[in-house]
Amino acid sequence: MGKNTPGEKRNSLSRRELLTAGPLAAAGLAAGNFAGARESKLVPQAMKKQHEQLPRFKYDIESSVGWTGEGGSAKEANVEEFPISDSIAGVSMRLKPGGLRELHWHAVAAEWAYVIKGKVRTSVISPDGKAESSDFEAGDVWYFPRGHGHALQCLGPEEAHFILAFDNGHFSEFGTFSITDWVSLTPPRVAARNLGLPESLVTGLPKGELYIGKGKIPPVVPEAMRNGISDTNQLSHKFRLGELKPILFPGGQERIVSSVEFPIQTTVTGVLMDLKPGALREMHWHPNADEWQYYISGKARVGIFGAHGRELVDEFGPGNVAFIKQGFGHYIEQVGSEPTQVLIVLNAGIYQEISISSWLAANPPSIIADNFGWTKEQVARLPKSQLGIIG
Numbered sequence: 001m002g003k004n005t006p007g008e009k010r011n012s013l014s015r016r017e018l019l020t021a022g023p024l025a026a027a028g029l030a031a032g033n034f035a036g037a038r039e040s041k042l043v044p045q046a047m048k049k050q051h052e053q054l055p056r057f058k059y060d061i062e063s064s065v066g067w068t069g070e071g072g073s074a075k076e077a078n079v080e081e082f083p084i085s086d087s088i089a090g091v092s093m094r095l096k097p098g099g100l101r102e103l104h105w106h107a108v109a110a111e112w113a114y115v116i117k118g119k120v121r122t123s124v125i126s127p128d129g130k131a132e133s134s135d136f137e138a139g140d141v142w143y144f145p146r147g148h149g150h151a152l153q154c155l156g157p158e159e160a161h162f163i164l165a166f167d168n169g170h171f172s173e174f175g176t177f178s179i180t181d182w183v184s185l186t187p188p189r190v191a192a193r194n195l196g197l198p199e200s201l202v203t204g205l206p207k208g209e210l211y212i213g214k215g216k217i218p219p220v221v222p223e224a225m226r227n228g229i230s231d232t233n234q235l236s237h238k239f240r241l242g243e244l245k246p247i248l249f250p251g252g253q254e255r256i257v258s259s260v261e262f263p264i265q266t267t268v269t270g271v272l273m274d275l276k277p278g279a280l281r282e283m284h285w286h287p288n289a290d291e292w293q294y295y296i297s298g299k300a301r302v303g304i305f306g307a308h309g310r311e312l313v314d315e316f317g318p319g320n321v322a323f324i325k326q327g328f329g330h331y332i333e334q335v336g337s338e339p340t341q342v343l344i345v346l347n348a349g350i351y352q353e354i355s356i357s358s359w360l361a362a363n364p365p366s367i368i369a370d371n372f373g374w375t376k377e378q379v380a381r382l383p384k385s386q387l388g389i390i391g
């Protein structure tokens, strides 16, 4: 132990070198220093049983066919297309100017959205009868609790593109509770009586679901609700994530919206992460949530650690989705000369993270030295606090 190695000839290594070159190489350790590591290979026979390989954790949502109509289009990733993603389903939706995602609700999932491009007006009703209509643009987030009725319309002049995330991987956007589907399936006698309309009008409705229809661009100033009630919901459904002051790191920045910043958003946390070229989002895990990622721009390599000797690495680019199970270790290594922007959704309303650097810092040096078979001098080089995004 304690032999000088090439790494030790330098006074210190950068944090980036420490974490990108691999723990042993970066710490400048030579063979023969690994008493702890060698022992760790002596795994009891009973523990050597075969474990299933880690399932694929990448899905190219934008290359899927999805649904296209006159008013817009939608592509989805749920357990059908992307089996590992059993707790979060995602949809990439585009609405043409005036395009209307009709009045509907979701029986089994809350809806979270992030607007990438264009403008959208929403209306939503909660069980207490209070309603809210809001306008959204790039960088804005909405959250509609499970079962709350809502509708979306593109305000133009350009197409709107937004990412929807649902807190249930078994949710399908192509099977929602839509108002046209319900009315057209109800006996005309009942529907006409309920709606106060002639039965002939109800009978003449097209059968089935409109889903996304062609509409007219609504007026700039929002119209009053039909019931004239202006008592809006006290818990706003809108959060301006793009306007939130980011947490800055040497390698980039993060904007995090949890239920702390946006009280209605109780079941998910959203993160907008920007990585500079060459950055590394450090090794970490989330004790309380699965992680769903959508790559907006740029590229990255993601590595996940699933215990039992299992690790997977894959590369992601615009339109790709990643899913990382709760508690799995992972990192994001930026790739390419263009910055990378990632939208992240975690299925918990409170954000929790433990990073390898903060964990190692929160231990006595002798434990770390014994664990890895490192000298105290080598341990002293390890980071002493959370690094976040390494530059």
Ligand SMILES: [Fe+2]
Pocket (backbone or CB within 6 Å): 104, 105, 106, 111, 150
């Ligand atoms: Fe919806």
Ligand SMILES: [Fe+2]
Pocket (backbone or CB within 6 Å): 284, 285, 286, 291, 330
């Ligand atoms: Fe993460």
